[in-house]
Every structure is written in C-alpha cells, then in structure tokens.
Amino acid sequence: MATTLFSLTSPPFFTSSNHLIFTALVFLLTCLIFILTQKTKSRKLNLPPGPPGWPVVGNLFQIARSGKPFFEYLDEVTAKYGSIVTLKLGTTTMIILADAKLVHEAMIQKGAISSTRPRENPTRNIFSAGKTTVNAAVYGPVWKSLRRNMVQNMLSSSRIKEFRGVRENAMDKMINKLKTEAEKNDGVVWVVKNARFAVFCILVAMCFGLEMDEENLERVDQVMKNVLIAVDPRIDDYLPILSPFFSKQRKRVLEVRKEQIEFLVPYIEQRKRAIENPGSDQTATTFSYLDTLFDMKVEGRKSTPSDGELVSLISEFLNGGTDTTATAVEWGMAQLIANPDIQKRLYNEIKSTVGDKKVDEKDVEKMPYLQAVVKEQMRRNPPTFFALTHAVTEPITLAGYDIPTNANVEVYIPAIGNDPTLWSNPEKFDPERFISGGEDADITGVKEVRMVPFGVGRRICPGLNMATVHIHLMLARMVQEFEWSPYPPGKDVDFSWKMEFTVVMKNPLRAIIKPRV
Template identity: 75%
Template sequence: MTSLFSSSASLSSHYHLIFTVLAFLISALIFFLTQKTKSKSLNLPPGPPGWPIVGNLFQVARSGKPFFEYVKEMKAQYGAIFTLKMGTRTMIVLTDAKLVHEALIQKGPLYASRAAENPTRNIFSANKFTVNAAVYGPVWKSLRKNMVQNMLTSTRLKEFRSVREDAMDRLINRLKVNAEKNNGVVVVVRDARFAVFCILVVMCFGLEMDEEKLERIDQVMKNVLITLEPRIDDFLPILSVFFSKQRKRVLEVRKEQVDFIVPFIEQRRRAIQNPGSDKTAITFSYLDTLFDIKAHEGKKSSPSNEELVSLISEFLNGGTDTTATAIEWGIAQLIDNPEVQTKLYQEINMTVGDKKVDEKDIEKMPYLQAVVKELLRKHPPTHFVLSHAVTEPTTLGGYDIPIDVNVEIYTAGIGEDPKLWSNPEKFDPERFFSKGEDADITGVTGVKMMPFGIGRRICPGLAIGTVHISLMLARMVQEFEWTADPPGKKIDFSGKMEFTVVMKESLRAVIKPRE
C-alpha cells in the first residue's frame, strides 16, 4: 500500500519539462497571486521554502533521492512536524510517535478520511470505491466491514489453511528448481512474491488456476502498479496538456485490467449459481461477499463489474508486494546475521522436529515472532502509510491542519527513533525476546512502530500479513541454509521505492538444503 507518491525518480525524469513550460507557469502565476490564499491566514507547520506554484517540487526532483530519504533530511532540519508544498498539494508530514498517536488514535475519527487522489488513482479505484481509497463515511464503513468480518476473521482464515500449505510447498519446490538451474542461487523476492500471490488469488476468486493464468493475472496487476507511478502533472494539473499520451495509456491499462478480470468474475458467478458445475471452484471466496454488497448510500443495485475489479485488485495488490518485500528484507537480515538464522533454525527444529512447519506451530515459536516483529520495525513495507485527511479543520502540535491537506505519516522515522528504541539501527530480535523491549503493533496503547498503520485506517490485512510472513520465513529457514551470493558479499541494505520499499539491489542468495 503506497502513499501519495513513491519516489522522486519520476519527478526528476520530468524536471526538464518544468523549464520548458516556465513561461506557461508565469502566466498562471499572475492568476494565482491574485487569489486569496488560505495559507496566509493559517499557522501551518514550518518547512523548506519553495517557489511560487511549484512549491518544493524542484528540491525533491533535484535531490535525485527517493522521497523517503528527502523527508528524512527534512525531519532532521524541521523536527516532528513540517510542511511540504508539492505543486497544488500541501503535505503536512508527521514524524513523531506522540503526535501520530494523538492524531490517529486519540482523534481517530477526525483524521480518518483520505486526501484528494490524482485522476489516475481515481480511475483504478472506480472513483474511490475501495477500502483504502474511500473517504471516511458509509461507503468506507460498509466495504471495510465486509472485508474484515467476511474474509479476514481468524475463523475465516483457517478455512484457507490448506491453500497456504499448498503454496508453501510450491514455494519450496520453486526455490529448489531455480537453485538447481543457477548453481544454488535464487532471487528471493521473485519466488516469495509468486507464492503469496497464489494464496491471495484463490482466496479472492475461489478458483484454482494453473501457473500460466496466475502469471498472467500477476502481470496485469503489475501493469496497474507501474501505471500508478506519479507524474509531475499529478502535482501540477496545469501541465496535464503535455501528458495526453500518458493519460491515454492509463485508460488502456484500465481497459486491459477490466477485460481480463471480468471473465473470472463471471466464472465465479456461474459457479455459485450452479454448485458443482465448476471443478476448479472452492467453497468460498472474497468475491462471493462482493456480489450483493450495498456499499453506496441509498444504492439498491450490486457493484458494477468495474467496481468489482477495483475491489479485487485492492485485495491482491495490498497483500502481495508488502509480504514479498518483507520476506526479501528478512532473508537479507538472516544472511547478514547468521547467529539469528541459526537460533531461528534451532527453535524450528526443537518445535516441529522432522515434520514441515505448520501455521499452528508458529504460535509456539516466540523467537520467530520476535524476528518477524523486528523485521517489521526495521523494514516496514512502505515508509509512509496511505495519506490521511481531516474531516474538519483542527490543530496538532500547535499548528493548523486544514481539510484540504495531505497528512503524511513517516513510519520508518518512528521505527528507527533512538528516543523509542535502544540501538535502533541494529537488527536485534532479542529486544523483543529477552531484552524487555516491546511495542503494540496496533498503536492503541502507544506508538513505537506502525508497519500496518494504526487507528481507524489500520490495514485490515494485519493478521493475514503476519501469518504469511511468519509461515514463509519458517519454511524457508527450515528447508535451507541461506548465505550471500557471491559467498562473503556484504549485503547492501539500501532501499528504493516501487510499490513498496524494496532492496535497491534485488537479493540473490545461495541456498543449501538442510541435512
């Protein structure tokens, strides 16, 4: 799940365009300067000075750094709360745990809405008809309630245990096959991503599919994520005239997505109407809960096919890359900290012996739980939760928070705050295992880490996400010893922003089957 935009790379790529249309902007400047701006009467948090109209876009673009690194620099200069002007959008960035707790927990309903989306995202969310995109109100409450109560309860998740077991076996087999082809070397994120995607596709559609179909669906979803990468006209709509080809491509990708996914929707619909007619169908799916949901206020009809496609895509994309990213960072840390890998393997071996790790066993492995928690503290899947917005003007930290700003939460800054953690730069599961440090991952009792967000908009997939990460790590460590490729290579823990924060250099690892 991504925030307002993922990196400064796309901004930098369009940097020259800003200068070519500078004359165009000057004429617009005359108009804007004649308007009464709200910011003159507001006490917004401090922030770096910017240019008229474009604000801080130049600084972000010229830095050449991922946006989260730029924000980290601004945090060091401006502190717990600061303002960035990004073209027509104003961002108020929160980097302090107490301010975040006050906003999202103590004043939860007030900060529970969503800021304005760019037109591209609105197209793919069917005009905000998804759990993540919907503004705070009846539609959001209905969609979220349906997802949580009908799909993500512990009872419902248990119904898909065999699906997860099959996917884990497939993961281990793919790793073995790929290692045999490449002298023991595997690309971690690729196989991890496919394994979790297989689970979510079955949960979503209630249909068993061969690898060819799975890979095709995966590619369609990747095309959507690529299309959602930000452009300069997302922040300066006045430049949209220069991006007609890109807008056309957005519509093409959306059509491809709808055209490809709708037949699966119809296949599932027929399977429900005629039980036993489709041998690939299982007993229940997320899609089943959506056919008759009445999420629109006063709406009597069921969701349209386009709305169903958006809800399905959200379910698949929200849980795939976040989990795969966590696995890549986790294996990297186990390679870099072999003593942690050894201790984890010993716990697994003592707990289950020769049998395969089952998710029932995870509850009996406190060190595994500590490893996963430390992984999520050190490497949250995204460095920002999805943008928040207030439902009415308010104040925070002595500053005004108007309704038309993006409230951005810098989660990585909280997880590495030395005021909250001892030696935060070190990957140290012992802090949760034997050193007495702890954190409420939901943020209710206090904020020290928030990889899934907190408050009203906390990720509904928190439980299933932690199950997937725990189970995959346990099976991967049980089956293989993990080392660097080439042997002795120092792991580069630099990150880059895609849909999630991934390793700048995709992790290639050598695996050796356990004896």
C-alpha cells in the same frame, strides 16, 4: 502491509525522470500563474514549518535539484525543521508526521476526524471505480460497508483459518521452486521472485475461489502490475496545468483500465456460475472474496456492485497483499543471511518445536523467537515508508499548527521505527529486544505508537492478520528447509533500497541455499 499490507503506492516520491521534464516551461508558467492568482487571504494558516518553496511549484524543484530519492530529502528536512513538517508540491500541501506521539494524537485520539482520504486526480480514481474500494473510499458509510465486508467475511481469524490448505499448498510449491532453481544454478536463488509467487498463489485462490495453473497466474499477475505502473505518480498530479502534455499517459491509463476489466470479468462470471451451479466447476473452492461481493449491501446505495466495482475490489485485494508481503519476506531473509547467529537460533527453535515434520502455522504461536524476528524485521525494514495518505474532515491543530482539510497528511514510518528515544540502538537488527530486552510494541498503535508498519488508526491495514500469518509461515518454512548464505560467498548483504511499488532492495537479493540435513 502498510503500509500497510493493503497499502499500494503511497504518496509521492520525486524521480529523476520527472524533474527534468518541462523545467523551463514550468518556470515560465510559474511566473505567469503567480501574477494571475495573487489574492488576499482572510486568514493565513499557521502550517507546520518546512523549506520555503517557489510560487506555484512549491518545493518540487528543490526536491529535483537535490538529486536524492524523496525520502532521503525528507530525512534532511525533518532533521532541520522537526518532526512535523510541511512540503508544498505544486497544488498539493503535504504535512508529514515523524513523531510517535503526534501520530497517536492524530490517528488515534483524533481518529474520527483524521481518517478520510484527500482529493485525487480524476484519472487516478478510475482504478478505484470512483473511490469505491476499501483503501480509496472517503471516511463514511461506503467505506464502513466495504471494510466491514472485507474484515468480517474474509480477513477474520476464523475465515483465514479456512484457507490453511491453500497456504500449505503454496508453501510446498515455493519450496519446490527454490529447490529446482538451486539445482540449476549451483545453489543460487532469487528470493523475492519466489516469495512473490507463493503469496500471489494464496491471494488468487482466496480472491477468485478458483485454482489456476502457473500460466494463468502469470497472466493475472501481469494485469495487476500494469495497474500499479499506470497509477505511478506523475508531475501533472501536482501541477495540473501541465496535464495537456500528458495526454498519452492519460490515454494509457484508460487502456489499462479497459484491459483490466476485459481480463478479469470472465473470471468473475466463472465464479458466479460455479456458485449458481455447485459442482459444475471442478476447479472451484468452497469460498472466495468474490462470494462476499456479489450481493454486498453498501450503505446508502440501492444496487449491488457493478462489474467495474468488482474488478476494482478484487484488484485491491490482490495488489494490496502481494508486493508488500513479498518485500517483507525479502528484507527478512536478508537480515537472516547477514546475521547467521540469528538464523541459527531461529532454526533451532523451529527444530525443537516441530521436530522433523513440516512447520505449520499453528506452530508459530509456540515460537516466540520467530515472532520477534518478524517484528524486528517490520521495525527495521518496513515495506513502505508512508502509510496510505490521510486527510481531515475538518480543520484540526497538532503541536500548535493548523492541519487544513485540503492537506495530505502522511505518517512517516521509518522515523518512528528508528527513533532513538523509543528504541535502544535502533540501527541494529536485534530480535532479542522483544524477548529479554525489555522492549515491545503494539503494532496496531492503539495503546502506544512505537512502530506502525501496517499504518495506524481507523484506516490501519485490514489485512494485518493475514499478512503476519504469511510472513511468519514463509520465513519459517524457508529457514526450516534450507541454510541460507550470501551470494557471492563472503560478500556482505547490500541493504541499500529503492522505491518501486514498495521499498525494495536496490539489488534484489540472491542467496546460496543448502538443504538441511
């Protein structure tokens, strides 16, 4: 979900395990490289301000020495230097946009120029089959073909409705798992684990068109997790000269890619057989994302996607929508537990709207308070702090500063959602602001940027509509079925966070649930 909901690991955050490695070696190399690479530049760029860094390594050591998570360090930098700043991370120039108007100018007004992707370490491209996925492709004909296929053939409103039965089945499974877990643990349940299971069930069915038992679902899930771990940022991404010291990690990347292809290709072939021989596979559903990919025509290419490209495209579909959605649900439930009056009001709206029947996604349109709760949750606790990295196809200027083509352009999502010039009392979780408080926001950012949980502009999350359906429905079913309270009883919810594949709760949320009478 941006984050985008199809956003995977966003640009770098510096971890403590990275910064202690090769410190002394890098210092020596820095001195040597600085001496050898001094050249006279014909024109000095007027980059946005930022903390001065060391030659070659830039701000990497400063981030490491701060001892703080990257985004806490970034908050200090933007507070000092302003809402458009530059960080130098080795060979990477990162320009961060933390202002709503600048984001609108860059991503909407100048969107045709600001919608490509930066160059990446070639070993990273292996999982996108050489940048032939929707998220990774550079802005151009290939990207347009891939995105058009995904949006029109899989993520349109009419197509999403076709999977209503899949979602209902997954919701029932989630509720039953919560009940079983609560019965075994004196009412205590883990939130994100159960939410993740439900959304993964939905996406697997949509992706493969095949019903899987829980054991196979877990196997597919583990393969997807291995991919996310393999693409986690490393220090040699920013200092390529250190790459000889990471040969084991690069070898592991190749192993994970091989395992990914060997595991998923049989499912691809199974689906292909089911299409060629209707009725031969009793587990097959009527339609899947794979169906749209087999004969997909990509502009400028004569051949249809290879097995490797199919694996990358379906992995993108699964990974992009799983952790972000589950994380959003966990943060949403945390807020409802911390604010019992809001939870009670939401339950009353659900009860008055649907009575004793199970809440259905059609009912969501009749629940303005539920919609306000979800929107406020996405403003207050976005699942990712950076939208997927942008780059410009030609140099532009923003706020009087140069934005070169070799820079990573980042949209800093929390700075916008918590901006006191845009929001009254932004630290407060207050869905009422969207009901009678006179505040609103177009989450697509087309008219005005005030919150961008799904990214913004031409590269906005293609799964926006699907993600909002899932989040609304999951929260509604969970609140309809159970009364939620903190665990341990009487203890405040801990809203501290940490970076994993998404921005997760530092201490995963546990709660006490009580079936509604």
